[in-house]
Amino acid sequence: MNPRPVRAGNDKVIVTCALTGAGDTVGKSEHVPVTPEQIAASAIEAANAGAAVVHIHVRDLDTGQGSRDVALYRDVVRRVRESGVDVVVNLTAGMGGDLVLDDEDPLKPVDGTDLVNAHDRLPHVEELLPDICTLDCGSLNFGEGHQLYVSTPDMLRAGAKRIQELGVKPELEIFDTGQLWLATTLIEEGLIDAPPLFQLCMGIPYGAPANPELLQTMVNMLPDGAQWASFAIGRNQLPWVAHAALLGGHVRVGLEDNLYLAKGVKATNGQLVERAVRIVEDLGGAIASPADARELLGLREAARA
Template sequence: MNRKTILTCAITGAGDTASKNPNVPVTPKQIADDCIAAAKAGASVAHIHVRDPETGGISHSTEHFREVMDRVRAADTDIVMNITAGGGGDWIPDATDPTRGGPGTDMQTPAERHAPVGELLPELCTLDCGSLNFGDMVYINTADWLREHARLVQAAGVKPELECFDLGHVWFARQLQEEGLLDDDLLFQLCLGIPWGAEADTETMMTMKNKLPTNSNWAAFGIGRMQMPMVAQAVLLGGHARVGLEDNLYLSKGVMATNAQLVEKSAGIIENLGSSVMTPAETRVFLKLRDPSTGKTAGDVVARETAGGVA
């Protein structure tokens, strides 16, 4: 079991959730405020997407990311920042011409996806590790695109969080490592319960965990009602956890959640299992993250036998 747990809060996502829960933040100020609230509730890391402030829809604007990060860094509450680099891969075939993308399609090149990361240099960024039938659309990450994207992240010196939505994504991450496109001390995020990828259950989580490279750090999350059960399961299997309104809108059946409430509830589960939540400072040391204020690595890694989280 993990004795010290990194707890990530995924603040807003990119899906059509703002219309379903009024607590989903939309503007850069609202997203930043929720990052700060999540930190005060006990989160170690804030994972952020940004949205169009007018429509609430998808945005890839570097300036929106910049405003969120500037507001969070100016606050007196610390949290590790993890920005998405996984946007711009949504493909929905046009109903009359399937060779073209229809309404809802949103595609970017690897360089375009990387632009906010390369300019803003967050402590962490996501690197999705494969394509997926994502609900009724296809989320596209071809192998050569991912190789190009991994090179860009590596050159920027930002630590990638390797998001794996299915078992084959873990396989491809190992391939990227063999090709020298990922540095040591890999960090994985096992994304469970998204139709039609890996299921949110113990057997699936354990199978994916067992396929990770030796000495990898890993976390997992489940969506919807499986969010809190997957928090408990990840901690018991030696991993870290993620919650937040990107993945689940409810605190309990029929009760809309806030990000801070989800962090508080999950932190309680973690502590009741006999673990404790890492502070942002502990997280930087454990993951050997670059300090955004100095550009230097945040110190030697915490001893693994005391911090846990090793596959």
């Protein structure tokens, strides 16, 4: 199959900024936002720098760790919406899939486990009706030790059906080729409305490695008519903007995935977006506005009410 072309001319590249994530990064950079006020301000900064979409996690105010607290999401989204800055809101729905096993007794979950069913991962989506929410399309050995991310086929079917009922666009987060297979099965079963939106997530141990040839293979596996983006973590984040754009995809940057603008230079979300915009434009691409993103992704009016 021939590679898909670089986006250029009237083809618009959507820049997503993943603002904070849920990883243990708060102590590694003073720029990682923690409070709702900081996360919302970072979203506005990213939008003003050229991001059409902001991907939002929230963090516990005391520990700085990732949280599923609906009140925190409510506060962030209110601040963003009331700011008057136009940006597409993408809320994570991946929290609630963490399982950490005991070394001696694998049937015994230990500290760090936060495992709930598909519907219990969605109360903030049900209340706030963002434009987009994520759907992590499979289980994964997540890093070292005994930590797993759990998202079974039936959990995904239940989550996809509920997201579809709400009129929210699911971003199908893909961490390996088997997850891409499963996501296309959900589409075939009618649980994902057209156009499907894929996020190809590269370099997360132990999912798909950040290998450009593998990215090309995964792009070739996408169904016709799909919209897709890709990102890689750490030092690969900014080069990956070029890889994704050259294959005809959208791009993602942000402090969820990378803390640095250059070696030893800590970044803000706005700076990472500015760099991504420059890379895309230097390659001959055009940056999508939030209105462009809504049109490209087929976002429903109900999800933006």
